[in-house]
Amino acid sequence: MRAVRAAFPPVLVLALALIAWEVAVVAWSLPPYLLPAPSAVARAAWSDSARMAAATLETAKAAVGGFALAAMLGVALGSALGSSRLLQRGFYPLALLFQMVPLVAIAPLLVIWLGYGLRSTLASACIVAVFPVLASTLDGLRSTDPGLLEIFRIHHAGRLSRWWKLELPSSLPSIVTGCRVAAGLAVIGAVVGEFVSGYAGDRAPLGIVITTGMREARTDIVFAAVALSACVGFLLFGIVSTLGWVLLRRWHASATPET
C-alpha cells in the first residue's frame, strides 16, 4: 500500500506530461521526424518488438555486468586505498584525474583493445560506474567511528578482521549511496560505449538502434530506444536500492521508512 502511494504522484505527473505531449503534437501538427507523438513511439516499439527486446537485453547485459564489475572493483580499490595513507596520496588524485577523461574519448581505445561487441560496452559501463563506488567506499572507511575502532584496538584485532568486521559494515550506507549513483551511470556508459563499439545484426543493442534510427530519420524508434534504456537504468537502480535496503534496514536510519 505504501509503495502504491509513493508511486502515485510521479506516475500521475508522467501521464499528464505524455497527454500534454500527445495533444501538442496533434494541435501544432508537428512532423513525426521532428517529434513523434507518444502513441506513435509506442506503436513503433510494438511493431518492432522482437528487435527492441533483443536490443534492450543486450544493453541490460552490458549495464548490469559493467555495474557489477564496477561495484566489486570500486569496493576493492577503495578498501586498498583506505588501508594506506601512502597509497591514497599516490593513487586517489590520479583516480580523480582519470574520472575527468571523457568516456567518449576512451571508447575508441576500448574497441581497439577489446574489439567490437559486449566486452567493450561492458568495460565502458564499468569505467564510468567505478569511480562513485570507489569514492564512497573510501569516504565510508575514513569516517569509521573512532570509538568503535578503539574497541577493535583493545582486542588487538588484525587489519583484515578490522576491515571485514568494522570498517566495511560501517561504510555500507555510504557504499550503497555510491552504488545507486553508479547504477544510473552504468547505463549511460553502456549506451555511449555502444555508439562507438556496438555491433549491428540481430543482437544490435539500444545504442545502435538509436544511431541507425537517427540515420534513417526514424525518430519514433529513437524515442522508443531512449525510453527503453531509461527503463534499464530504472530497473538497475531499483535492484540496487532494494539490495541496499535489505542490507541496512535493521540498523541504519537511511533504510527506515519516513514517518
Place this chain on the structure above:
Amino acid sequence: MRFGPVEALARASIEIRAGEFVAIVGDSGGGKTTLLRAIGGLLPLAGGSIAFQDAKGQRVHPGPRDLGFCFQEGRLLPWRTVLANVALPLELEGVPRAEGLAAAADMLGRMRLGGVERRMPRELSGGMRMRVAMARALVTRPRVLLLDEPFGALDEVTRQTLDEELQTLVRDSGATAVLVTHSIQEAVALADRVLVLRGRPGVSLAPIAIDLPSRDEAARLSVGFASLCAQVQAGLRGGRVP
C-alpha cells in the same frame, strides 16, 4: 602525562589491590578519563609508569582478555545483534564462533538480558544498551574492569538500578574495578576507595577509604554515607582531606 600538546594529568599516584573497587572523581578536564585510558594502555605515557603485578608480586603485562572496557557511549556495533555484539571480544581473540556465542548468551542471561539476543542495539533503550555494553566488557572474564562514566548519560533511576547491578557483577566476578564518574554519590555508593583528582591538569589526593557497614539502598540515606560524600566534596573543593 601529556595528551597531545595539552597536559591532561599532572600527577596521580595510586596502588590498587586485586579485587578492589576504586572510583575516580574530579573536575571535568582534570584527567579522570586520561588516567583510566592510560591504565588500559590506550594512551602513551609522557612520564610515570603503570604496573600490573600478579599474585606473587611479579610484574606482568595484561593481555587483551584481562582488561574489560565500558564506555559512556556504549559503543555497540549498530549492525550486529545484541548477542553478536557481546560475543565480539571473544570473536576477535579467535575463540570458536559457537563457543563465543554460548559464552555471550550465558553472560546475557546472567545480566537478566535473556530474550533480547536477536534485537539490534537501536531497538533498545539507553539503559539496556549500557547493560549490553557491560555484558560485552565482562564476557572475557577480565581481571580488571575499566569503566568510563558508563551510566553518565542515563536518568537517575536507571542509573541507580544499574549501579546496584554493576556492584553485584563486579563482586561476583572478583574483578578489580576502576570507575570514572562525575557523581560523588555513585563513587561513594560503589567504591572501596575514592581517588580525587583536583585542578586542571589534575593532581591526585590521597585516596579516601569508603567504610560503610552495608551497601544497600538504605545505606545511601545514612549519616555515614552523607559524611563520606562531604569528605569527597571537600577534597574536590580544595579543603583539607582528613
